[in-house]
Amino acid sequence: MRISVVGGGYVGLVSAACFAQLGHSVDLIEIDEGKVEAINAGKPPIYEKGLGELLSKHVGVSLCAGAGYHRVWDTDISFICVGTPPGPDGSADLSMVEEASRSLGESLQEGGGYHVIVVKSTVPPGTTERLVMPTVIRHSGGAGERIGFAMNPEFLREGLAVQDFMNPDRIVVGSSDPKAGDIVESVYAGLNAPVLRVGLSAAEMIKYASNAMLATKISFSNEMGNICKRLGVDVYEVMKGVGMDHRISPHFLNAGAGFGGSCFPKDVTAMIRLGERLGEDPVLLKSVIEVNERQPLRLVELMEKRTGPLAGREVAVLGLAFKNDTDDVRDSRAVPVIEELLRRGARVRAYDPLAAANMQRIVPDIEYCDNAAGALRGADGCLIMTEWPEFSRLDEEFGLMRSRVIIEGRKILSCEGAEGICW
Known part of the structure; x- marks a missing residue:
């Protein structure tokens, strides 16, 4: 299958390299010329274990990077993998998602067959349906009837992203119609993982809820650790016993200085802001962030x-x-x-x-x-x-x-x- 990946950042570059490893032909669209040059030279602009080897193997063969959208119409499926950084109030900034949607719509005016646009960026529930779909259709020059839409969240751990992509716990596919979902699912053929088919907003929410759950486990462990320290109790012994309960599992129970990175802090905060806009008071998630800010x-x-x-x-x-x-x-x-x-x-x-x-x-x-x-x-x-x-x-x-x-x-x-x- 011919695939376009929009965004050469962490998620986009890893996804593009792994799609090539799965046997697809991949065009990576990245506006940063320095990144494009590095990628086409087989040199990843970020450090990620195993990524350099994949680029060396596939660049110039089944993977190439460029700044333009001119070849999108000739591909079967496009993945939006651009950033969604926090805005001034902590909610997700979707400007790059909107820009990618506009450019994809314009590129599909040129013709071609049925094309699926997939959001892989982490976005608030409702984004694909209320922002991506209308933006693409508005700029596609009447090509909307031959465009399908899907949401396919990523669950990649930095440092282990290639391993996680090739050996996923699950593949979540939300789609606007069964045909679009079938095409997204077929992209992952050959991977041994259960596929969960859901609606667009459910797929978006699964990503947010997953990150919020993991962040909550970390802050919970840190709060227990703070209490254990005052008691003179080894929190690692405590959490080993807690993690042996199959309902809890031992993962993400290591007490320490808190969580960071590109996902947990911004995604939990974005979920808080979304809840507040809906009239809810996400007190648990607010506490997760409060513990994490205080801990270091x-x-x-x-x-x-x-x-x-x-x-x-x-x-x-x-x-x-x-x-x-x-x-x-x-x-x-x-x-x-x-x-x-x-x-x-x-x-x-x-x-x-x-x-x-x-x-x-x-x-x-x-x-x-x-x-x-x-x-x-x-x-x-x-x-x-x-x-x-x-x-x-x-x-x-x-x-x-x-x-x-x-x-x-x-x-x-x-x-x-x-x-x-x-x-």
């Missing part, structure tokens, strides 16, 4: 209890990405921690195996080191913010510190003397 600041408070006032002290921050195996720093819990350290007058040295360059664009006024030892040398304290495996092997490096005060935001260290944020 506990690290700074623990540090100050151990070291005394932080003004003038040297603090090493190890880990800047919101999780390991990615260079993504969007809503990383390291950001509010560093900002609070600076507010209290500390001097910060930081290290991350992949994410330092991205963090430097957000927080330029700290020292970035080439390795953990450089950040630790002469430090009065250390905060561990990301569970990179290399941090678990640190031991003698902590001897370089002026005072061995080590606070973990993620349970990763095996050395003596480290204190956890809630253990």
Whole structure:
């Protein structure tokens, strides 16, 4: 099948490469010329395990990137994979989805057969039906009768996105009509996963509800961890027992500094705003965000209890990405921690195996080191913010510190003397 993918960001690029791996011919549409050049050279502009190998294998064979929509009419199906960042009030900004819909509609004026437009971007329920469909049809020059619509949410974990795409828990397909849904389902032929066929709005809601549920588990675990710490109880032992209940499962029960990344914070907030517009008060989701905002600041408070006032002290921050195996720093819990350290007058040295360059664009006024030892040398304290495996092997490096005060935001260290944020 011939596929167009609109958007060469995280979801779009991974999807395009994996569709090519499934045997399809893929045109990737991306307006950033630098990204287009990198992709066509087989070099992913983001770090994602296994993505580089897929691009090397398929670029120039069954995958190519370009800035124009001129070849869309000659493809069978188009996936909208553009960003939906938070607007000023926290609700989803759908301007890029609307722009992609307009461009797709205009491109389909040229002719061709039946074409399916699929929204893969995370959008509020009702977006495909009330924004995408009318926008495409309005700009298609009367071609609306040969255009089908579907919503096919993604469930990709950064760092494991290729694996998740090729081995999904489920494939959710919402469609405007059975024919459109059948075509979307056929794109995934060869993958061993249950397919759930639902309505358009239900598919959109499944994505939001899934992210909200996972974020809720994390904030719940962190709140239990805070209580356990005061009791002198090991929260990891507690959550191991809780997770053995098949109704709960052990996943996303690791207490720590909170959640970040490109999805959970913005999607939970967008769900709160949607509920409020509908006349509901999503008190549980508001609490999930409140716990998550408060949690990383506990690290700074623990540090100050151990070291005394932080003004003038040297603090090493190890880990800047919101999780390991990615260079993504969007809503990383390291950001509010560093900002609070600076507010209290500390001097910060930081290290991350992949994410330092991205963090430097957000927080330029700290020292970035080439390795953990450089950040630790002469430090009065250390905060561990990301569970990179290399941090678990640190031991003698902590001897370089002026005072061995080590606070973990993620349970990763095996050395003596480290204190956890809630253990």
